[in-house]
Amino acid sequence: MATSLENPDELDERERRALETLLKRLADDEFVLAERYTEWQVRAPTLESDLALANNAQDELGHARLWYDVLGDIGFEERELVYERDPADFRHSTLVERPFEDGDWADAVLRSYLYDAAEEIRLESLVDSTHPKIADRVGKIRSEEAYHLEHAQNWLERLADGDEGHERLQDALDRLFPYAFTLFEPVDPDVEEDIVDLGLRDATLEEMGEEWLSIVVPYLESLDLELPADGRVGDGTDEFEFEVTEEMLPEERGRDGTHTDAWFDLYDEFTRTYRELGRTETTRIMDKPE
Amino acid sequence: MDLDTVKDRAGPREFSPADDLPEEYRKAATRMIEFHANSEIMGAYLERPFIRQAPSIDRKLACSAKVQDEIGHGQLLYRAAESLGVKTREEMLDDLANGDGKFLNCFHYEMTDWVETPMIAFFVDGAAMRRQATLRRTSWEPYAHAMDKVCFEEGFHVKHGEDILRELMSGSKKEQELTQAAFEEWWPRIIQFFGPTDDKSTHHDFAASVGLKQQSNDQLRNAFLDQYIPKARSYGLEIPDEPRIRELDDGTYEVEEGDLDWDEFFTIAKNDYEPGVGQINGRKAAQEAVQWVRDTIESDATAAGGHAPQAAD
Numbered sequence: 001m002a003t004s005l006e007n008p009d010e011l012d013e014r015e016r017r018a019l020e021t022l023l024k025r026l027a028d029d030e031f032v033l034a035e036r037y038t039e040w041q042v043r044a045p046t047l048e049s050d051l052a053l054a055n056n057a058q059d060e061l062g063h064a065r066l067w068y069d070v071l072g073d074i075g076f077e078e079r080e081l082v083y084e085r086d087p088a089d090f091r092h093s094t095l096v097e098r099p100f101e102d103g104d105w106a107d108a109v110l111r112s113y114l115y116d117a118a119e120e121i122r123l124e125s126l127v128d129s130t131h132p133k134i135a136d137r138v139g140k141i142r143s144e145e146a147y148h149l150e151h152a153q154n155w156l157e158r159l160a161d162g163d164e165g166h167e168r169l170q171d172a173l174d175r176l177f178p179y180a181f182t183l184f185e186p187v188d189p190d191v192e193e194d195i196v197d198l199g200l201r202d203a204t205l206e207e208m209g210e211e212w213l214s215i216v217v218p219y220l221e222s223l224d225l226e227l228p229a230d231g232r233v234g235d236g237t238d239e240f241e242f243e244v245t246e247e248m249l250p251e252e253r254g255r256d257g258t259h260t261d262a263w264f265d266l267y268d269e270f271t272r273t274y275r276e277l278g279r280t281e282t283t284r285i286m287d288k289p290e
Numbered sequence: 291m292d293l294d295t296v297k298d299r300a301g302p303r304e305f306s307p308a309d310d311l312p313e314e315y316r317k318a319a320t321r322m323i324e325f326h327a328n329s330e331i332m333g334a335y336l337e338r339p340f341i342r343q344a345p346s347i348d349r350k351l352a353c354s355a356k357v358q359d360e361i362g363h364g365q366l367l368y369r370a371a372e373s374l375g376v377k378t379r380e381e382m383l384d385d386l387a388n389g390d391g392k393f394l395n396c397f398h399y400e401m402t403d404w405v406e407t408p409m410i411a412f413f414v415d416g417a418a419m420r421r422q423a424t425l426r427r428t429s430w431e432p433y434a435h436a437m438d439k440v441c442f443e444e445g446f447h448v449k450h451g452e453d454i455l456r457e458l459m460s461g462s463k464k465e466q467e468l469t470q471a472a473f474e475e476w477w478p479r480i481i482q483f484f485g486p487t488d489d490k491s492t493h494h495d496f497a498a499s500v501g502l503k504q505q506s507n508d509q510l511r512n513a514f515l516d517q518y519i520p521k522a523r524s525y526g527l528e529i530p531d532e533p534r535i536r537e538l539d540d541g542t543y544e545v546e547e548g549d550l551d552w553d554e555f556f557t558i559a560k561n562d563y564e565p566g567v568g569q570i571n572g573r574k575a576a577q578e579a580v581q582w583v584r585d586t587i588e589s590d591a592t593a594a595g596g597h598a599p600q601a602a603d
Contacts, residue, residue, distance in 0.1 A: 031347075035342065038338075038341045038342065038350075038354050039342075041334070041338050041341065041354065041357050041358065041361070042331070042334045042335050042338045042357060042361065042573070042576070043576040043577075043579075043580070044580065045580040045583035045584050045587070046583075046584065046587075047361055047362075047364060047365040047368075048365070049583075050358075050361050051358060051361055051362055051365070054354060054355075054357065054358035054361070055358070057354055058351055058354050058355060058358070061347065061350060061351050061354065062351065064347070065347050065351075068347070078346065078347060082347065083345065083346075102575075102576070102579040103576075103578075103579025103580045103581075103582070103583075105580055105583045158586065158587065158590060159583070159586060161586075161590065162585075162586040162589060162590075164582050164585075164586065165582075165583075165586045168582075269342050269343065270342050270343065270344075270350075272343055273343045273344065273345040273403075273404040274345040274346075276403075276404075277345065277404065277405075277461070277462070277464070277465055277468075278462060278464060279345055279461075282345060282346035282347070282348070
């Protein structure tokens with residue numbers, strides 16, 4: 001079974017659906033996050049931070065392209081994956097679609113941290129994927145994501161040190177944390193199970209979510225940031241004890257096709273030229289697929 | 291060093307921060323490089339929305355990279371300007387925000403549609419390339435040095451712009467018509483990029499005499515028209531009837547100055563042109579919104595007793 005995943009023609013429907021779902025989760029997250037990051041170009045606090053965030057945006061966009069390109073192997077074209085796709089079919093977590101308030105750099109670096117910490121765990125679970133192309137591409141992506149995480153943490157630590165920065169980080173955390181949980185929500189529980197059973201990814205969403213909490217909760221607490229009180233379980237002796245309950249999740253989870261209004265506005269903006277010029281095709285997903 | 295010595299010695303990459311240069315030279319060089327740096331920033335400001343509006347992932351990546359490059363050029367140029375000891379980068383950026391900083395005429399206009407992107411990325415950047423290539427021989431060494439990197443990257447921008455133009459002009463009839471309309475709107479501005487004719491240019495004589503500027507407005511405009519009129523035509527663009535352009539027997543061009551709107555040009559030069567004012571203020575508002583971050587970094591640096599840390603940048 002594992003070897004058959006290599007050849008798109010030999011995929012049965014279950015395998016195909018699992019592969020498509022996994023790749024859309026990966027690609028859509030990166031694409032939409034990049035789209036939001038580019039809003040900081042020419043608007044970041046300093047020329048240096050402008051250059052750094054632009055770099056991260058292009059990295060994420062490049063990763064999105066690597067994943068969309070694998071979807072290309074099972075017959076998808078860029079226009080169906082991005083420019084002509086029903087916006088309600090995008091599978092990204094709602095964390096990445098939330099708009100930035102003007103000047104809210106605390107949101108940008110915190111969001112980056114929450115995402116990149118999850119991304120590291122997710123990539124680790126793909127290193128031994130039964131799909132060779134996925135396993136191959138993880139290496140390149142991981143080295144870049146490690147830098148993003150470091151970048152986010154450097155900024156978090158600087159901002160958390162100042163009064164205004166700390167206050168803004170707390171605000172951003174209160175707003176973003178529920179959306180961040182959706183990173184580990186299923187597109188469809190049965191398909192998610194298939195993804196693991198087929199060895200496309202070797203950890204379940206629950207396992208990854210728990211690992212993520214065990215990393216971000218103590219880190220954010222070390223910055224004197226307060227986490228939602230209703231997530232704390234146990235007698236309080238173990239400071240890493242934190243659980244996400246159904247009530248803590250936002251209504252819009254992204255993975256299941258529910259999105260916040262901000263996403264539909266964003267989609268309208270990035271498809272505007274394509275629609276107005278009456279385009280029916282884009283350039284190829286990648287010029288030289290590796 | 292007195293001014294006469296400067297004029298005697300003036301040559302490519304002749305002067306560096308190690309030289310003791312007269313104030314006239316340092317001020318003229320600062321004005322020129324600051325203008326250039328500001329233009330990079332305001333050009334990036336104008337192009338930024340098209341990262342989002344790009345009609346493919348490929349173009350989106352290229353647009354993001356281009357805007358990033360322009361910010362990088364600004365950073366490099368402010369450093370070259372700072373090294374003259376007249377103004378700090380902060381002063382120059384503050385002046386840009388409060389409307390005192392000057393920048394290229396073309397970046398005072400609004401850009402609303404994708405079909406306009408090659409007007410900047412191909413024609414304006416192509417025009418800039420011509421000027422910048424000559425500036426690799428400017429007498430202020432840090433400026434010339436910055437130009438090496440800038441020219442290298444601008445080459446890619448012009449190719450990117452040319453590729454978008456080629457795509458649009460080989461696209462649907464609608465795309466071709468919209469692109470032609472954008473070209474007609476931008477063409478006079480692009481010609482004015484090179485400023486008024488030499489006999490009306492105020493700063494040229496001094497800048498040329500101390501080796502800062504290598505070619506006159508007329509020479510640069512001629513070289514640009516010589517190269518870009520055939521290119522525009524080859525993609526199917528029609529050169530507008532106005533401004534009238536005559537090709538002379540010696541292969542150079544003469545632009546009918548009276549066909550160009552010089553009132554508008556000089557209004558722009560004073561930062562008084564309405565869309566440009568909006569763009570200056572738009573950038574200012576965005577920068578004010580993140581003032582709190584700069585304050586945080588600065589208090590960090592003060593506490594550490596040194597420069598603002600760069601690691602997280």
